Amino acid sequence: MNILFIHQNFPGQFRHLAVALAARGDRVVALTLRVKQATDWQGVRMLPYQIARKGGQKVHPWMLDLDTKVTRAEACFRAALKLKETGFVPDLIVAHPGWGESLFLRDVWPQARIGLYCELYHLADYPHLGFDPEFPSPDPQGAAPRLRLKNLHNHLSFDVAQAGISPTQFQAGTFPQAMRDRISVIHDGIDTEALKPDPGAQFSLPSGQVLTRADEVVTFVNRNLEPYRGYHVFMRALPRLLRDRPGAQVLITGGDGSSYGAPPPQGQTWKQILLDEVAPQIPESDMARVHFLGRIPYGNFLQMLQVARVHVYLTYPFVLSWSLMEAMACEAAIVASDTEPVREVLRDGETGRLVDFFDGAALADQVCSLLEDAPTRARLGRAAREVITQGYDLNRHCLPRQLDWVDAVAAMPL
Template identity: 60%
Template sequence: MKILLIHQNFPAQFKHLGPALAERGDQIVVLTPKVKEATKWKGITVLPYAVKGSTTQGIHPWLADFETKLLRGTSCYDAALALKKRGFDPDVILAHHGWGESLFLKDVWPDARLGLYCELYHRSGKAETGFDPEFPSASPERDPLRLRLKNINNRLHEEVMDAGISPTQFQAGTFPDSYQSRITICHDGVDTDAIVANPNASLALPNGKTVTKRDEVITFINRNLEPYRGYHRFMRALPELLRRRPDADIVLLGGDETSYGARPPDGKTWKQIFIDEVRGQIPDADWARVHFMGRVPYDTFLSMIQVSTVHVYLTYPFVLSWSLIEAMSAKCAIIASDTAPVREAIIGGQTGVLVDFFDQEKLIQETCTLLDAPERREFLGANARRFARERYDLKRTCLPRQLKWVDDLAAAYPVRKPRD
């Protein structure tokens, strides 16, 4: 079978599926702007394309969002035409359509089956754009209008999507009913054979100190340290946590950029904004026990969750982080926000502890209680790993389901290109 993969940041969500397809004998070609030269990766041919053009100056911001996707879509379309002229005609196209790249691929290959990674459909309302009252929309009455325009890309893909795949019930459920029958819920999967507890793990901290499982370590991990992932709620808990736990080291992993939501004001970073907010409440000796790791190699990330005594995961109702499932696989004792889709993975009192996203005192209290309860930590960690193995294991559960999804997609009668 000939399969075309499309992702602006390849391999991303296809890092396991792509090589598995190639290993079983499928011919896999990737189009991505991430590389500059054609290359081979794990049996996959990776071809570059350049995004041509730039957003029109002074254009309405709602339209600018779609124009960016349109530029990616037309650029990818041009690369697809060139690939077709070279004789490549895929049976199946797999794409993360969130950036618009796959908008016009059915116009190049109308008989190819198009499978989309359905990450999120944008919704307005208290549970979504109005979730955190600390960061209100500048014009909440216009949010439904703005998000309707933002979903143009989703709506246009609905016309040509043969099947979709989504990692959680929550994420799939954000899409309209017209999508639902075509979306398979299947997590990307984590390698639970490789991500295990390690009683001999150690982690070197930026100040030169090394911590192990014998130390009291509170961990917090985001791709970027920002409000969408509860960074502000965690930071505000630090003064009291440090006071109550004089022997604890608090280790935070994450970059300084913004992955989701609004950018910070005045050219600052969310990381520094909330450091500045709490720093005056924390004595120097206690602040020395707060360690910002930045972005680190995967081995360092793995060591971090392996030395963790209590791991804190907070998020808005949004896309679920891989790091939560990886922490579960490593038998971490987890305290997490009681938000969707966290509740799909963390069952309160069984696979972790759930706390209200906004209840700072409860977060502090539950963290301290868990730090003082080694038997409970062991119980929660063992259950978390067992749940991760049953529900999210890459090799035994998720990857076989993903491969079946591709095969079912290949066998489906394709949706044709949009009517003129």
């Protein structure tokens, strides 16, 4: 079978599925912005497309999102036409539609089946709007119409697709029922053979200091350090945490940019804004135990999770992060926000500790409590890993179901 993947940052969520399809003998091609020239990766042929920047486009501000998606869709459409000229005809197209690239692929290959990765449908009310009052919309009256328009690409994409796949019930549940009925909930999968506890794990800090399981390590991970993932709440809990736990080493991983939500004021970063806010409350000797690691190689990231005594995860009601489930697989004791996507994988007191997203005092209390209580940490960590191995294990559960989904979509009528 000929299978075409579409993802601006391929492999992204398809990193295991695409490789498995190539390994079983399917011809797998990917169109992506990730490469600048044709490249072979683990049996997958990765082909580039380039976005043509068009100056002078004037659109209504509420349409900027769709305008950006159509620009990307045209770029992918042009690349698909060139691919078609080589004789490639996909039986199935698997696309992440979130950036718009998949909008016009049916115009290139009318007979191809299309399966969509359904990450999120934006709800034009609470909790997608108004969850965090500290960061209100600059246009409260216009926020709901603008957000509804952000879903146009979902409707246009579903109009030409056979089915969808979504990693969690929460994410699938954001879609309107007519779409939800065509979405299978199958997680991307956690490789529990690679992500597992290691009593001998070590993690080296940039200073050369080496941390082990014998150290009191607290970890916090964002793709980018920003409010959507609770960076502001965590930072405001730091003074108390550092004061009450004089031996704790706090490892903060994430970039300085913005992935979700409003960007910081021009020329600033959320990282520095919040650091500047709390720094006056933290003695220099305590601040020396806070380590901003930026983005680190995956192998180092794994070592960091393996030495963590407590892992903190906070999020708005939004897409659930891989990092939470990876920390669970490593048997870290988790303190997380009591928000809907988190409750899908964690139960308070059974597999982790849940706190109100905005309650920094409760967050510090729970982290300090677990740092004091080795038996409870061990119990919660074992239970958290069991959740992953029993329901989200890559090779035993998720990947076989993903492969079945691919075959089912490829067999669907047009």
